[in-house]
Amino acid sequence: MTRRSDRERLGSNRLAHVVLTIGSLVMMFPFLWQLKMAFSSQAEIQAIPPDLLPKGLEWSNFSEVFQRLPFLSQFWVSVAVTLGRTVGQLLLCSLAGYAFARMSFRFKAVMLALILSILMVPSQVYLIPQYQIVQRLGWLDSIQGIIAPGIFSAFGTFLMMQFFKTIPVELEEAARLDGCNPWQTFWKVVLPVAKPGLTSLAIITVLTSWADLLWPLVVTSSPEEMPLAVGLATLSGYEGSISPGVMMAAALMAMAPILILFVVLQRRVVEGIAFSGLK
Amino acid sequence: MSSSRSADGKWPWLFVLPTFLGVLVFYLWPLVKTLYDSFTETGPFGGATWVGAANYSQLVGDSEVYRAILNTIVYTAIVLLGIPIAVLIASLLNRPGLRGAMVYRTLFFLPYVAMPTAISLVWRIIYNGDYGVLNQALGVIGIDGPSWITQPWFALVAVALLGLWLVIGFNMIVLSAGLKGIPAELYEAAALDGASRAQQFRSITVPLLTPSIFFLSVITTIAGFQLFDQLFALLGPANPVMPKTQSLVFLFYDAAFVGNERGYAAAVAVLILLVVGLLTLFQFRLQRRWVNYD
Numbered sequence: 145m146t147r148r149s150d151r152e153r154l155g156s157n158r159l160a161h162v163v164l165t166i167g168s169l170v171m172m173f174p175f176l177w178q179l180k181m182a183f184s185s186q187a188e189i190q191a192i193p194p195d196l197l198p199k200g201l202e203w204s205n206f207s208e209v210f211q212r213l214p215f216l217s218q219f220w221v222s223v224a225v226t227l228g229r230t231v232g233q234l235l236l237c238s239l240a241g242y243a244f245a246r247m248s249f250r251f252k253a254v255m256l257a258l259i260l261s262i263l264m265v266p267s268q269v270y271l272i273p274q275y276q277i278v279q280r281l282g283w284l285d286s287i288q289g290i291i292a293p294g295i296f297s298a299f300g301t302f303l304m305m306q307f308f309k310t311i312p313v314e315l316e317e318a319a320r321l322d323g324c325n326p327w328q329t330f331w332k333v334v335l336p337v338a339k340p341g342l343t344s345l346a347i348i349t350v351l352t353s354w355a356d357l358l359w360p361l362v363v364t365s366s367p368e369e370m371p372l373a374v375g376l377a378t379l380s381g382y383e384g385s386i387s388p389g390v391m392m393a394a395a396l397m398a399m400a401p402i403l404i405l406f407v408v409l410q411r412r413v414v415e416g417i418a419f420s421g422l423k
Numbered sequence: 424m425s426s427s428r429s430a431d432g433k434w435p436w437l438f439v440l441p442t443f444l445g446v447l448v449f450y451l452w453p454l455v456k457t458l459y460d461s462f463t464e465t466g467p468f469g470g471a472t473w474v475g476a477a478n479y480s481q482l483v484g485d486s487e488v489y490r491a492i493l494n495t496i497v498y499t500a501i502v503l504l505g506i507p508i509a510v511l512i513a514s515l516l517n518r519p520g521l522r523g524a525m526v527y528r529t530l531f532f533l534p535y536v537a538m539p540t541a542i543s544l545v546w547r548i549i550y551n552g553d554y555g556v557l558n559q560a561l562g563v564i565g566i567d568g569p570s571w572i573t574q575p576w577f578a579l580v581a582v583a584l585l586g587l588w589l590v591i592g593f594n595m596i597v598l599s600a601g602l603k604g605i606p607a608e609l610y611e612a613a614a615l616d617g618a619s620r621a622q623q624f625r626s627i628t629v630p631l632l633t634p635s636i637f638f639l640s641v642i643t644t645i646a647g648f649q650l651f652d653q654l655f656a657l658l659g660p661a662n663p664v665m666p667k668t669q670s671l672v673f674l675f676y677d678a679a680f681v682g683n684e685r686g687y688a689a690a691v692a693v694l695i696l697l698v699v700g701l702l703t704l705f706q707f708r709l710q711r712r713w714v715n716y717d
Contacts, residue, residue, distance in 0.1 A: 171592070172530055175542075190553070247435040249439070262451065269696050272453075277453075357540055372540075372541070396541075417535075
């Protein structure tokens with residue numbers, strides 16, 4: 145009986161492997177193709193029929209990226225924006241989330257309701273006034289302009305609030321008895337325990353900031369001040385002037401940091417997404 | 424909890440005010456401003472004049488708006504196929520004794536973490552009508568592939584297939600979490616009763632996954648109606664095909680930041696808000712009929 149069902153299971157797992165392998169090849173193909181194209185010469189790229197493997201390694205596409213595009217400055221804008229937003233959100237969202245989870249104060253319910261109400265509104269609804277505020281501040285074409293609205297997050301506040309509610313109160317009470325004020329309790333006792341929640345929020349913020357298009361597209365106009373996501377998006381349609389191989393090399397270098405981060409932190413990323421996805 | 428108002432004193436304000444003021448300035452005020460702006464028109468030298476419901480009547484008479492809504496429906500419908508596909512993948516990955524599940528999971532999830540604008544460039548080249556590998560592959564099986572990026576309906580399908588590819592990994596993660604919540608005893612009991620794998624899938628897996636499926640269908644629809652990034656990056660803003668493939672958000676972007684018609688753009692934004700709100704409400708109404716909570 146067990147032997148038969150073992151054999152059945154093996155047999156049907158074989159079918160599962162076939163389906164999953166074909167599926168993962170489809171998912172992987174654009175990445176593999178990009179890798180191949182980034183190392184191909186112009187002639188190879190436009191060869192019909194295409195060779196599935198590159199003939200040699202054509203490194204010139206990569207060096208040409210730096211000559212044809214302001215890649216480095218865009219890269220640093222992306223890094224600065226992503227860091228700024230992530231650090232800002234981790235601090236502000238955990239502060240506010242902690243207060244909503246644990247403290248009592250006037251207008252708490254109203255303030256929480258107001259903050260959460262923006263979760264349901266598509267971001268385009270805010271976009272023009274946000275642009276006008278940033279313009280008024282003189283922050284167009286600047287890193288702080290790209291960072292600005294994104295450090296305030298209703299989603300992050302909610303996520304952290306829910307997380308703090310799961311931490312046992314006794315910890316904080318002990319700290320309070322030891323004479324910690326609320327800030328010390330928060331900074332020294334609560335935050336260190338909140339690492340899983342902070343990691344989740346950090347991962348989601350890093351992913352979305354690195355990829356964000358519409359807002360930075362609107363507030364930046366000079367190529368040097370754009371993050372990579374915008375720089376690359378505006379490349380599409382330039383096939384005439386910039387060769388596909390160079391585009392592929394640029395896209396590959398732009399994605400590399402986030403892909404490496406994902407592969408290193410894989411389990412945490414998956415848990416973080418599942419955690420935030422299910423609330 | 425045990426904290427009383429007097430014990431906390433001014434502390435809560437220090438904690439809450441940075442976020443609250445930020446939300447007030449950058450979100451709540453803009454929301455009100457956009458609602459107001461949607462009843463105004465931008466003058467040639469800046470400044471705005473009250474025009475009543477003129478923007479909305481322009482919206483109702485604008486064939487581009489209907490085309491954009493239709494495009495978004497087609498796009499969303501195709502991306503929604505990502506849910507059944509992910510149900511299949513997640514349940515295959517959940518099989519007891521399946522080797523390499525973590526490797527498969529990583530591969531399926533990779534597109535979700537890739538930058539959409541960067542990977543769109545790759546897809547643009549795969550879709551290329553002359554030397555694109557997709558048409559080369561279609562040629563092998565005797566199909567003369569279209570020029571994907573330059574013909575309206577094909578371009579829209581190309582954008583949607585990219586959207587579908589991008590979202591499957593996320594769906595899979597959410598569904599895997601849902602699958603973990605199904606007790607193994609249910610399957611054991613069903614197996615003892617002689618239920619086949621397919622029967623177990625139909626009568627246990629799918630019904631118990633309906634809450635996750637519902638969540639995914641709500642957020643896929645919301646995201647679908649906010650289509651912008653893939654459209655912009657894959658087709659390119661100057662693509663002559665754009666008037667026929669554009670989404671509501673592209674229409675909004677174009678009116679607000681290219682055409683400088685802020686009032687009309689604000690009305691489009693309000694329309695997006697209404698459509699997304701109504702669809703979400705509708706899905707929540709409908710959920711009683713098919714979502715299984717127990």
